[in-house]
Amino acid sequence: MQAQPSPPVPEGAKKLKGNDASHRSRLATKWKICGLLFLATTLNYLDRQTLSILAPILQKEMHLDNAALGWLFAVFYYAYTLSHFLVGPILDRSHLRWAFGIAVLAWSTVSMMTSLARGFASLIIFRLLLGIMESANWPAATRIVARTMEPRERALGNGIFTSGTSVGALIAPSVILGISAVLGWRWAFVVVGALGVFWIGGWLLATRGQELAAVWQETRGSRIEASGFQLRTFAQIVRSPRFFPVLIVSILVNPCLYFSVNWLPTYFAQQRGLTPGRQLGWILTMIYLGLDIGNLICGTVILRLVRRGYQILAARRVVFLLATVPLLFCAAVPYLPSLYQAVCVLVGVNIGLGIWIAMYLTMAQDISQTHISTSIGILSGSGSLAGALAMWGVGRVTKATASFAIPMTAFALAAGVAACAAWIASREAKGD
Numbered sequence: 001m002q003a004q005p006s007p008p009v010p011e012g013a014k015k016l017k018g019n020d021a022s023h024r025s026r027l028a029t030k031w032k033i034c035g036l037l038f039l040a041t042t043l044n045y046l047d048r049q050t051l052s053i054l055a056p057i058l059q060k061e062m063h064l065d066n067a068a069l070g071w072l073f074a075v076f077y078y079a080y081t082l083s084h085f086l087v088g089p090i091l092d093r094s095h096l097r098w099a100f101g102i103a104v105l106a107w108s109t110v111s112m113m114t115s116l117a118r119g120f121a122s123l124i125i126f127r128l129l130l131g132i133m134e135s136a137n138w139p140a141a142t143r144i145v146a147r148t149m150e151p152r153e154r155a156l157g158n159g160i161f162t163s164g165t166s167v168g169a170l171i172a173p174s175v176i177l178g179i180s181a182v183l184g185w186r187w188a189f190v191v192v193g194a195l196g197v198f199w200i201g202g203w204l205l206a207t208r209g210q211e212l213a214a215v216w217q218e219t220r221g222s223r224i225e226a227s228g229f230q231l232r233t234f235a236q237i238v239r240s241p242r243f244f245p246v247l248i249v250s251i252l253v254n255p256c257l258y259f260s261v262n263w264l265p266t267y268f269a270q271q272r273g274l275t276p277g278r279q280l281g282w283i284l285t286m287i288y289l290g291l292d293i294g295n296l297i298c299g300t301v302i303l304r305l306v307r308r309g310y311q312i313l314a315a316r317r318v319v320f321l322l323a324t325v326p327l328l329f330c331a332a333v334p335y336l337p338s339l340y341q342a343v344c345v346l347v348g349v350n351i352g353l354g355i356w357i358a359m360y361l362t363m364a365q366d367i368s369q370t371h372i373s374t375s376i377g378i379l380s381g382s383g384s385l386a387g388a389l390a391m392w393g394v395g396r397v398t399k400a401t402a403s404f405a406i407p408m409t410a411f412a413l414a415a416g417v418a419a420c421a422a423w424i425a426s427r428e429a430k431g432d
Contacts (some may be wrong), residue, residue, distance in 0.1 A: 029209060029211065029212070030148050030149070031160075032206055033144065033148060033206070033207065033212075033215075034145065034148075034149075034157050034160050034161055035160070036199075036202065036203055036206060036207075037141045037144060037145070037160075037161035037164070038160050038161045038163060038164045038167075039164065039199055039202075040100070040104055040137060040141070040161075040164065040199060040203075041137060041141065041161055041162065041163075041164025041165055041168070042164035042165075042167045042168040042171075043104065043108070043164075043168070043192075043195055043196050043199055044104075044107065044134055044137045044164065044165075044168065045164060045165045045167075045168025045169055045172070045261070046168045046171070046172055046175070046176075046192050046195070047107055047108065047110075047111040047130065047134070047192055047193060047196075048076065048130060048134060048261075049168055049169055049172040049176070049261060050111065050114070050172070050176050050188055050189055050192050051072060051114070051123070051127070052073070052172075052261060052262045052263075052265055052266075053172050053173055053176040053177060053265055053276075053284075054176060054177075054180060054185050054188060054276075055069055055265060055266055056265065056266065056269045056275070056276050057180065057185050057276060058123075058185070061185075062119055062120060062123075064120060065399060066266070066270075066395045066398050066399040067395050067396060067399050068120055068395075069266065069395055070391055070392050070393075070394060070395015070396060070399075071124070071392065071395065072120075072123055072124065072127055073258070073262045073263075073388075073391035073392075073395070074388045074389070074391045074392035074395075075124055075127050075128055075131070075388075076127040076128070076130060076131040076388075077131060077258065077384045077385070077387045077388030077391060078128075078131065078385070078388045079127070079128045079129070079130075079131030079132045079135075080131035080132070080134060080135050080381075080384045080388075081131075081381045081382075081384040081385040081388060082381070083131065083132045083135035083136075083381075084135050084138075084139065084376075084377045084378070084380050084381030084384060085377055085378065085381045086377075087135050087136050087139055087373075087377055088139045088371075088373040088374040088375070088376060088377020088378065088381075089233070089371075089373070089374050089377070090373075091136065091139050091140050091143060091373035091377075092143070092371055092372070092373045092374050094217075095216050095217055096140055096143065096144060096215070096216045096217070097203075097204075097207050097212075097216045099136065099140065100136065100140045100141075100144075100203070101200050101203050101204060103133065103134075103136035103137065103140065104137075104196050104199060104200055104203070105196060105197070105200055106133040107130060107133035107134045107137075107196070108193045108194070108195070108196025108197060109133075109193065109196075110126060110129045110130045110133050110193075111130065111189055111192060111193030111196075112189060112190050112193035112194060113126060113129075113189075113193075114126040114127075114130070114189040114193075115186040115187065115188075115189040115190045116186075135381075138361075138376055138380050139372075139373040139374075139376040139377045139380065140373065141161050142158070142361050142364065142365055142372060142373075142376045143372040143373045143376070144215060145157040145158055145161060145365070146365045146369075146372050147214070147215045147372075148215055151312060152302075152303065152306050152312060153299075153303075154299075154362050154365055155298055155299035155302045155303070155316070155358060155359070155362045156296075156298075156299025156300060156302070156303055157299065158298075158299065158358045158361040158362050158365075159295040159296050159297075159298045159299035159300070159358040160295070160296070160299070162295045162354075162357050162358050162361060163291075163292045163295035163296055163354070165257070165261070165291065165295075165357065166288050166289070166290070166291025166292035166293075166294070166295055166350070166354055167288075167292055169260075169261045169284070169288035169291060170285055170288040170289050170291070170292055171285070172284075172288075173265070173280065173281035173282075173284040173285055173288075174281045174282075174285060175192070176188045176192065177276055177277065177280075177281050178281075179191050179192075180276075233371050233374060234374075234378070236368065236371070237367060237368050237371060237374060237375050237378060240367045240368065242363065242366060242367050242425045243367055243375075245421045245422065245424040245425035246360070246363045246364055246367060246379060246421075246422075246425045247378075247379055247382055248417070248418065248421035249360050249363065249418045249421050249422050249425065250360060250364070250379045250380065250382055250383035250386075251382050251383050251385075251386035252386070252414040252415070252417055252418040252421070253353075253356050253357065253360050253383070253414070253415075253418050254360075254380070254383030254384060254386060254387045255383070255386050255387040255389075255390035255391075255414065256327070256353055256356075256411050256414055256415065257353060257357055257387075258387040258390060258391055259390065259391075259394060259407060259411060260287075260288075260291070260349075260350060260353060261288070262391060263391075263394055263404070263407070264284065264287065264346070265280065265284060266398075267404050268280055268283060268284075270398075270402075271334070271403070271404055272339050272342065283339075283343055286343060286347055287343065287346045287347055287350050288350065289347070289350075290346075290347040290348065290349070290350030290351040290353075290354065291350045291351070291353060291354040291357075292354065293351050293354060294323070294350065294351040294352060294353060294354020294355040294356075294357075294358070295354040295355070295357065295358050296354075297319075297351070297354070297355055298319055298323075298354070298355040298358035298359055298362075299358060301315075301318075301319050302315045302316060302319055305318060305319075313426045313427070314426075316359060316362065316363075316426050317422075317423060317426050319355060319359065320355065320356065320359045320419060320422050320426075321419060321423075322355075323351075323352040323353075323355035323356055323359070324352065324356075324415050324416065324418075324419040325352065326345075326348040326349055326351060326352040327349055327352045327353060327356070327411070327412060327415035328412045328415060328416065329345050329348065329349060329412070330345070330346075330349045330408045330409075330411045330412045330415075331408055331409040331411070331412035331413075332345065333345050333346060333349075333404075333408050334403060334404055334405040334408055335405075349411075352415070356415075356418070359422070360422075361376075363422065363425050363426070364376055364379050364380075367379075390407075390410075393407075394407045
């Protein structure tokens, strides 16, 4: 059997690799950037998570039912989706250091402005704006990881920065509910949004080195190649043998993540009788810690398997198949008699989900070496559209049935189908 080829090493990773005296410094720079991407992703999820955590309070104060709440979740993802299709090509042509910093400042500003909301209509407007501004995070971050990391390191790099989603979800309950309890819910939006200003200062200071020039922009020859007619670019991406399987993974896995971070606080409030406070905060913290663990497990296990002789694609298959198993148990959660059992299962579900999110991004980076942000924009935009429809659907279904059984069963089914698509995506392409 022919050995599976490894994806090529990008120019930025070559610049940060070497055997000279500066190797340690370059290695530190690589992982420092990854750490900053992790912090940006944490802020990204804190800002979008604020409304989800405060949902029981806002529902009571603004008289919002589950259908209205579903619309607030959905419109964010509609805006997020459409913006993904536009922002990817823009980032492929932009200086990422400045473009990414501006994006973080923009979504932080919108988060603070949400404190001015007076009702459903104003919340809709702010959620639309937040979706537009936050759309740059994933296409930019995944391109930076792909430009700085060697192929065998990417799953770990993706896992580290993606763990910002779970850390954001992890600390959101205690941080947001704590601020709300002391200062009121409006100040929760202000304080969380203001954290982005501090991040920007650290980003600009840490990314000044000339050795990073190849990370922020392609070489002149690559830029000329990448600046071709946009329809041709899309055609090249779609012709990749891995594109459609990874697209299926995106439109199945992203809604699962959105369900976990958006609807679980409401699930525990409505189905398990918990009120916003310390107990709910600790439960959500435990569950979202599972996401964080899964993000890190993904890359760590793949690296160890590769060192033991596995080919990269084979190692990925082992990891995502094992990660699928706990996701299937989500369908059982509504029928578990005790709160403790439900929490334990959901922790396991989120560990598997965290592995899947890091795996999906790693697969997406292999589709195109030149148009990475555009590829991620198409895939994540499609996944976000599916997520938007799912968030709206969950609101409608739970209002009609007063139960989360159907959404949680759909979650488990989506995981099984995603595993089949990922298996196809991880096969050796004939043209490789």
